[in-house]
Amino acid sequence: GSSHLGSRLRQASPRRCQSPGRSFALAVLIGIMVFTSLAPRLLTQGVRLANTQPLPFREALRSFAAAAGKPNPVAVCKTSMGTFKAEIYLDKMPITASNFIDLAQQGYYNGVHFHRVIPNFMAQFGCPHGRDPKSRHAGTGGPPAGTTFTNLADGSTVRRNSGGCIPDELTEKISNEPGTLSMANTGRPHTGGSQFFINVKHNSFLDWFDESTPSKHPVFGKVTDNYDTVVEITRVRTAQDNPVQPIAMESITIEGL
Template sequence: MALYTPAYKPNGNEIAVIKTSKGTIRCQLAGNDAPIHVGNFVELAQKGFYDNLKFHRYVPNFVIQGGCPNTRDMTPQQVASGMPGPSGRPGTGNPGYSIHEEYTTNPNNSHEDGALAMARSQMPNSAGSQFYLCLGAQHFLDPNYTVFGQTIEGKDVIGTLRAGDVIETIEIENAN
């Protein structure tokens, strides 16, 4: 799959406002530390890519994960059950490209409680659209996954999210 370089260049002040069926989460994006990941996330959010996708993976005391386009045409109940949808199995979709990893170059790549990071397959440069929020510190992930934001409001909301819950929209404040 081709590696994509986003046209959007982060200014370091972007805040992702993730509106979910359980409430709103605000994350300060780390544009200076992970400019490719932030640029990609901003572009996808501004295109409406994430609108009405579902969180498809919940592991207690670990992560809640979403951003798979395969969940778009599925009901929350179908996603929660783990069944394949019309576009494929939740957790296997992407935006049609991948981006270069930044966990080896991000000086602040730390999976703290509420960290926003990009999921990927076993290949280092395979992240695309799927992201996760940490449910507690997960520092063993630091050497292998790129953190590109940190929750500043809504950790209580993150704690209530489960597979099948809806990402209603993601808006970006302070974008260029």
């Protein structure tokens, strides 16, 4: 079973499972060069993240240099109630953002319905069972086990675990403010997969860095255009939080890569 999101969001989570400016980028590159001269043996062994294959340092440096100063990609989310856009935080949340982008580019989200919406709280989406808007299993699914995707920030390969889930990326203290996209999970570590929710209230109790709550939901993007569409989605008539009139995600297109 799932634990609370507070209690409410996690109940439907999967059971299985500002880009830096040029001056900043230059400063970081200079810092890396200095550090390399001091510790060449350490850095040439490769750069490794949880569940990723090591990337040669020179390749990682080239990838960083290419990405520095580049705007984050934008997800164009076309729903049956209208289209909204969201900046995806590839610069701050590379694993989580790359997972989302990989799924979107595969067409994984196309035809999936919002399976849980609560006014003045959030809209949850992304379960493959949600292709059937009335599925009793909506909220329990995720990507296929053992599949891989590329970390677009450094070129390394990340493998989803046996539950189709990715490593928790609890690194950036980005709060669950209105309009933010945040990962759904079961309440256990490393159980985020394809499902996420869009906050329509400042739900700070969901922040992974809020020590007063066990909830750990990392933010990986924010709605930048037509936020009102998301709010409208949360206000539709529901039965047990499921929209009575199904709301489909017709497509998610990634721009700016």
